[in-house]
Amino acid sequence: MADWSYWLAAAGVVVILELFSGTFYLLMIAIGLAAGSAAALLGLGEAVQLLVAAVVGVAATVALRRSRYGLTQQRVQAERDPNVNLDIGQTVHVPAWQDNAARVMYRGALWDVELAPGVSATPGQFVIREVRGSRLIVAA
Known part of the structure; x- marks a missing residue:
């Protein structure tokens, strides 16, 4: 077998591996292997x-x-991401506040509740904006 056929076989194997991984990076390596095949074909x-x-x-x-296509998605903190934590966006009723904290x-x-920055401590319905451990960070 000629050198160029080894290069193409290697490129084919890498393309097959890329199909299993779901990224385009192995495809780029396969392009490099195909270029090596072209160099071998040129002698x-x-x-x-x-x-x-x-x-x-x-x-x-x-x-x-x-x-x-290669840019990573903007990192979202898990404690604020409703796709990670389904509590975010839900409502809680806070009957009373003590020093910007409450238990509901x-x-x-029972959960500890804290106010998000810039929110006034008045009793009522609040929306969960963030979950930090066992604390709910809420906003109006």
Whole structure:
């Protein structure tokens, strides 16, 4: 078998692995391996083939990372994310406040409640904005 066919076989294996991982980064490495195959097809030496594969693979990976597809999502704190904690957005009734803190019955248990910054301590309905341990941070 010729050198270029080994490079293409390796690229095919990496593409198959990429299908299982769900990211595009292994696909970029496969592009680098395909470039190594092209270098072998042109008759370049093994060292040059490896260099071409490495440079193209790294360049493709860096290009993907800088594109909109490679950008990581903005990190959301779990204690404030309603997709992580289903209590966020629910309402609680606070009958009385003592020094901007209270204890309320919520989901069958007593919870400590604190006010979010800038919220006045008046009795009534509040929306849970954040959960820190066993404390509910609420706002009007």
